[in-house]
Amino acid sequence: MTNSPEKPKPLVLVVDDYQDAREMYAEYLEYSGFRVAEAKNGQEALDKAFELVPDVILMDLSLPVMDGWEATRRLKGDARTRHIPVVALTGHALKGHSEDANQAGCDAYVTKPCLPDALVDQVRLMVKRRDEAQAR
């Protein structure tokens, strides 16, 4: 929760169709020192990602209009967004979802329920890993 003044706060795009969960994560992320953008389906997520180019995307996989796997595939297939880490979120604990998510190009996988602090830890890990990659 170190907010250095010379470095802008990282932007996290939270994609979830369930408003309570989306706003909960958004509030905790803002409380934890992140900027937050929200999207409630896959298409909207794509639009926001191209428009804002966030630092990390939290992607629920079960989404209306366009599901999370498809949206992730498109993000990873586009040069503008390929570098953005995607953390998959799913309430489906059944085996196979994580594999699909990895195939779609997700960088991390988190099973719901996931406490906000655990999620924020995961987001920080992603940002750190990206920063290290950029430093090299």
Place this chain on the structure above:
Amino acid sequence: MASPAPLPPVEAPAGARLALAEHLLACESAVACARAVVEWLARQFGAAVACVGPGDSGTASVCLASEGLTGAQQAVLARAWDAPASSLSSFRTRPGARGLSADALEGAAFPGGLLAVPLGRPGAPAVALLAVELSGPGVPHVPQDVAWVASCAGPLIARLVASDARAPRRPEPDRLLRRVINAVSDPVLLTDAEGGLLFANGRGEALLVAGPDASPGRARAVELNQRLFRETLAQGGATGVHRREVPLVDPVEGMDLLFELVTTPVLAPDGPAVVVSVLRNVTDLGRAAQALGESYRRLRATEREARSERHRLDRVLDSVADPIILSDPAGGMVMMNDPAERLFAPPPLHDGAEPAEPGEATGRRGRGNEALFASFLSNLLGNVHADVSRWKSQLTLNDPATGAPLPMEALASKVLGDQGELTGIVTVFHDRTEVLERARLLERVKEVSSELEARVLSATAELAEQNEKLRRQAIQLEQASAAKSQFLANMSHEFRTPLNAILGYTNMLLQGVSGEMTPPQRRNLTRIDSNGRHLLEVINEILDITRIEAGRMPLHLTDFGLPELLQEVMAEMDPIIARSKLAVETHLEDELPGVWSDRQKVKQIVLNLLSNALKFTHEGGVQVSAEYQVATSTFAISVKDTGIGIDVSNQEKIFEDFQQVDSSPTRAYGGTGLGLSICRRLAAMLGGRVSLQSSPGQGSTFTLHFPRRARRT
């Protein structure tokens, strides 16, 4: 010769001459000899013949024998022979036969003339003359037969005349009578009372007389015969007719002969009593009688045999249970065995003792049967059916005694004679009651069997239908199970989404995101948090069960070490262990080998066992130990506690779904009751098991046994 020969030139055959010669030799008197000659010549020439010679008186000549001449002619001849100057007297001294004309004798007694033949020894004066009447004039040639007879009989007659003259006179039957007696074929004898032979005919002499020149054999036989004859004769009385048998010997052949002797005492004219005996040869008769007796005996034996054969046949026929009837060619009954009699001819009433009514009914039925039989037989009778040799038919007769119907099969066969003519018909009946009954039973059996078959078929069909139903139900169950699993998976997702928000916001509040809270607020939020976590645990466990049942929990086999795994478990459980204030220690065997199995599942099981041990233990400690059993190549991870323990009766129950020892709503321990159930399922997936040793108050030891190298099923 001026006239045809008065005598036929026929020469007598040698046989005839021989017969005459034999006869002449047997003659004992001149008369007999003359007789033989005259008869022979008369037969040879068919002419009248006479022989004149010295009579008994010894003075005047008489006609010794004649054929075909009148008494006057005989007298003329005799006188002419005796008259010294007659034409015949010259023949006494002149040998040779000569023919004389009719006028040679007085009164022309021989109209056609005669042939005169002197008889006597050659060179001596003739003693007799033979005269053969001629049928025509002229002097004939003297036939050879006549010359032969003269040469043959002449010396004989001369001798006999001489012996006649010498022989003393004895009573002698009349010559005719004597000839008659001689002609009898049976031996006839005249004897005095003592058996001395006075006279015998030819047959008698053959048996009982032997001449001085007879052979010694014949003499002995005759002597024997005479003795036998006398003895037999002596046995008879002096008066009356007697019959008896006397065995004699044939003097010529030496054979034994049997005669029947009939004796009749007769008074001779001059006084003394004599006996007439007639012998009849019964030798052949005896043999015939013997043979007759023999054949009679044989006949009797044959008859007896035939009778016993017939009797036996009757017995055989009677012993046959099937009725048998023999009919004549017209269809009339000839013979029947006992069973047939019972059917057709009811036995007669016993002295009328039986009531008349049943008898009448019986008779009526018998007659009804007979009528049926007659119409059956008509299929074989008559010319129309001449080429039919057998007839088979089924008749329903009635038992004459009871009136019960008797289904019969009748088989009639013609009996043919040597020439193929019909001599009778044999009919055999066969009772078909049993056959019909058997057929009926067979039919019934078939019926029942087909019924049974139908039942089996329908049962089979039903079974197949039920199988199909079961199959469908199995599919439906499978589908239902899959649907249930899907449903539960979806439900868990739906549970998680709100639970995620509940737990998340609670967590945020507890972190003071919305500012600091009062201690009561914090305590209440903490309760929301722990209940939410419990709910999440329940949901996760249900999800695990569902995944295992749905086969959506595959094995992920990897290489790993148990010490590291147990370290992780202890680390994860550390907060709870710290809260429990129990002494928890681990004891690992040295040099545990590496494992090839599903690490996540082994860990889950151990976590579960350890959390249970902590939950149900209030004081004491918990020991986790791991060891490797080389013999079975299995690991054993034990979690031993000093807790409340489990009664043996509940040790199986606790492994079932949603079961705790106390499953009541007011139970003292929380938890879903799914933990051990999941452990057992996971252990099975690894090819292992979970065992339990426990008793109430003594603590429990749960042990996970699993192979060092799991096999993918």
